[in-house]
Amino acid sequence: MITLNSPLDMHLHLRDNNMLKIVAPLSSKDFAGAVVMPNLVPPITSIYEVKAYRDRIKDAIKDDNFEPFMTLFFKSDYDYDFLKEAKKYIKSIKLYPAGITTNSEDGVSSINVEELRNTLEAMSELELPLCIHGESNGFVMDREKEFVPVYQALAKAFPNLKIIMEHITTKDSVEALKKYENLYATITLHHLLITLDDVAGGLLQPHLFCKPIAKRPEDKKALLDIALSGNKKVMFGSDSAPHPKSAKEAPGCAAGVFTAPIILPKLVELFDSYDKLENLQAFISDNAREIYNLTPLKKDITLKKEEWKVPSEYDGVVPMFAGQKLSWKIQ
């Protein structure tokens, strides 16, 4: 038996409309709160949209014991006054580096720090963390590695800004994280479990296809080492990303693994298998509280060693481990 206090998912896709109604209750049931990604279509860039989306989420979960931590989609024209007002409603801002290009000669990405200076200085002052999807537009297995210099440049240029390297997948990111005091990271469940071998080493498994793509065995080991250690700079963020079964099982399959319903049982199983259950509370909640400076709603989730079978789908969305047996169950 293990009880987790106020589990937090610090990187979650809840989508909108019908998909929101399917997936939001599956996260709100097991978690006390989650950082909700702003990449709807169109992305969330105004306070009005933040509030409206938050209301739609609250409506979908029909549950007061879960707090959606809202975010804005980064734009370099956000100014201090806007951010000060926004801070009442959001917990961080998410940067997707669309404009960051890779220098193909030396495989290193660069960023124009000056272009972002006003917004990032305002965020530093307001203590608003910056979440970054850190990938270059290079070769798929190199994208995260090529982005590391950008993380380093930003960490140096804005030493008072908390920068969160989202869903890191490589040894290089783990090493960069340790070098800069103001760098933090989220790690997904699936990147602790799979490598590219699981996606494409045997038959091709579209339900394990995600971005950033699962990497090499030594990368998975580095992620496991830091997560299992309870290191205060990493926190759990599922990046649970639902797509309809029909969009996953077709040519042009969308990227994303839907883990929401199986996260806590599988994390307990994983930490237990390495005899590190004592560090799971840090990874699943305590580290996030410190990094984000937040006090979550009180919610205790107890799991027991008891076999159960993961459903093959949730209203047309296929979860990770669909149809397979897990050895820990939420009580």
Place this chain on the structure above:
Amino acid sequence: MITLNSPLDMHLHLRDNNMLKIVAPLSSKDFAGAVVMPNLVPPITSIYEVKAYRDRIKDAIKDDNFEPFMTLFFKSDYDYDFLKEAKKYIKSIKLYPAGITTNSEDGVSSINVEELRNTLEAMSELELPLCIHGESNGFVMDREKEFVPVYQALAKAFPNLKIIMEHITTKDSVEALKKYENLYATITLHHLLITLDDVAGGLLQPHLFCKPIAKRPEDKKALLDIALSGNKKVMFGSDSAPHPKSAKEAPGCAAGVFTAPIILPKLVELFDSYDKLENLQAFISDNAREIYNLTPLKKDITLKKEEWKVPSEYDGVVPMFAGQKLSWKIQ
């Protein structure tokens, strides 16, 4: 306009039964001959099976102007007398290294040469080439690189045996090929065109999922360099591997790209785009004649610069470039 004399596909999967009937005519139409892989279920290991499969192929193509070059599935108990008789019906023997294991400590594969000695010495004496699917059972991106020491060990141990590295996909293989006189290689069309980025860099493309998996940009460049140069040690082998659409567009998608119907137009387009059309005859036929010491049936295939659209499928099998336009057409 370009005319290719007796194009040869030195690595082809023709399958059996209904699939054979669908795909065989698409190869026999454009090629004078093809090395037909023996990995049916069960694999072809007797002269009786070779002859029966050859008859089924001849029946499927209904065309005398195409020669299926038959092969046997390698077994280490083939002896000289068996191979001498078999040589009347086959052109080579294909080794799938099921028993070869990777040493996980140094990531190098090894092989027990002595176990294979009798068979490989008999093949040397009979001038029967050995075709090898050269992959370890390691991490998917490393499998071919890890197999290179096995190629080298075999090339050294059996200097009179022609060893054909099938469907090479890496820079390492190109380098190994150049070092040993008795190493040769086939290269597919798709590995000259795609990297892992095309399979999984954007949305996931199951129809481009193949084994060996498409590799890195520098690997593709090395393959292109040696193929376009007309180097006498490499020959075209499509590894065209049809699967029903339903098996490709589903979880657990089978590996294989179906290129048979578009090979010659696309190869001409490719060689033309690099201004190397003069070397295509070597790659598509002449090198194979020398390596295999064979005289193909006479068959001239003429292509003209004329746009056409690739069908979206051939009786339920989706070809590479389905629905897209190609700029050269067979007359």
